[in-house]
Amino acid sequence: xxxxxxxxxxxxxxxxxxxxxxxxxxxxxxxxxxxxxxxxxxxxxxxxxxxxxxxxxxxxxxxxxxxxxxxxxxxxxxxxxxxxxxxxxxxxxxxxxxxxxxxxxxxxxxxxxxxxxxxxx
Numbered sequence: 001x002x003x004x005x006x007x008x009x010x011x012x013x014x015x016x017x018x019x020x021x022x023x024x025x026x027x028x029x030x031x032x033x034x035x036x037x038x039x040x041x042x043x044x045x046x047x048x049x050x051x052x053x054x055x056x057x058x059x060x061x062x063x064x065x066x067x068x069x070x071x072x073x074x075x076x077x078x079x080x081x082x083x084x085x086x087x088x089x090x091x092x093x094x095x096x097x098x099x100x101x102x103x104x105x106x107x108x109x110x111x112x113x114x115x116x117x118x119x120x121x
Contacts, residue, residue: 048073
């Protein structure tokens with residue numbers, strides 16, 4: 001009986017170890033900063049297979065999101081200005097299993113800077 005318990009414990013421990021070390025989630029930390037100089041509303045960031053957003057962002061406000069890309073495609077950003085314009089910008093292409101950091105700076109006149117130098121495959 002002792003042998004059975006030790007064997008069972010070793011088997012369960014081994015499976016647990018394999019599951020814990022073999023499974024790794026590839027995450028991209030996305031930072032969005034409002035540098036437009038005015039409040040914005042209805043921010044939406046679309047990326048392959050999903051999206052995230054904010055109801056409103058004040059000038060200078062920074063938000064962080066951790067995303068997991070499940071396909072390949074371009075990042076798209078849109079938001080609403082105080083005068084009801086809806087700028088839309090397209091950023092870099094993201095790929096499944098990519099990880100690292102992507103910084104998005106929302107700029108005046110409906111422009112944006114995308115810094116994906118922190119991304120790696």
